[in-house]
Amino acid sequence: xxxxxxxxxxxxxxxxxxxxxxxxxxxxxxxxxxxxxxxxxxxxxxxxxxxxxxxxxxxxxxxxxxxxxxxxxxxxxxxxxxxxxxxxxxxxxxxxxxxxxxxxxxxxxxxxxxxxxxxxxxxxxxxxxxxxxxxxxxxxxxxx
Numbered sequence: 589x590x591x592x593x594x595x596x597x598x599x600x601x602x603x604x605x606x607x608x609x610x611x612x613x614x615x616x617x618x619x620x621x622x623x624x625x626x627x628x629x630x631x632x633x634x635x636x637x638x639x640x641x642x643x644x645x646x647x648x649x650x651x652x653x654x655x656x657x658x659x660x661x662x663x664x665x666x667x668x669x670x671x672x673x674x675x676x677x678x679x680x681x682x683x684x685x686x687x688x689x690x691x692x693x694x695x696x697x698x699x700x701x702x703x704x705x706x707x708x709x710x711x712x713x714x715x716x717x718x719x720x721x722x723x724x725x726x727x728x729x730x731x732x
Contacts, residue, residue, distance in 0.1 A: 591641065591670060593677040596633030601643045601658075604633075608660045610698070615658075620645065623657065630654075630681055634661070634670045641665035644674040646682070649691065654682045656692040671704055683732050690730045697722040 598617045605615050624631075627647040634642035644659035656678060661670045682690055692710065694701045705728050714727035 591634055591636045591668070591673055593632055593634050593673050596631050596643065598631065600633050600640055601631060601645065604640050604643050604660060604662055607662045607664075609663070611660065620658070623647070628685070630678065632674050632677055632681075634665070634674055636665075639664075641668075642670045642674055644678050646678060646690075648687070652688040654685070654687045654690050656690055666700075671701070672708075675704065675708060679730075679732065688732055690732060691728065693725045693727045695722065696724050696726070702726060 598620045601620060602615060602617055605611050624645065624647045629645065629647040632644040633640060640662065642659070642661035642665060644656065646654055646656040649655045656675075659671070659674060661674075679690065690710075691713070692705060693716075694705065696702075708730070710728035710730045712726055713729040716725040716727065718724045
């Protein structure tokens with residue numbers, strides 16, 4: 589069976605966040621909800637045969653720009669193309685809604701995500717240096 593990418597719930601996101609060791613700060617439905625409340629948002633879930641594999645949350649910054657805020661893939665589903673499928677589904681949805689660009693930021697400590705973004709035509713827009721180099725943020729943008 590193939591991986592299915594569909595719209596989902598914050599409860600499903602929390603289930604996946606709890607599996608991802610890289611997320612030191614474990615979110616709650618309330619903490620996630622407070623970030624997207626009142627905004628045009630999208631919650632994507634990746635699953636295969638009922639097993640939750642990944643998530644991607646984004647929201648509108650302004651009428652032309654959508655921000656891909658928070659995402660992750662369960663360790664059991666890494667290197668299986670799940671993040672790529674989620675990225676493609678999000679881009680399609682964002683394009684269909686009439687946005688002109690997508691923004692996302694990641695950290696030096698997530699090289700797989702940085703490679704994914706570069707491979708998919710995202711350009712580095714800004715670098716946010718932190719005292720701990722691994723925590724520095726790289727801001728990306730993609731014109732749609």
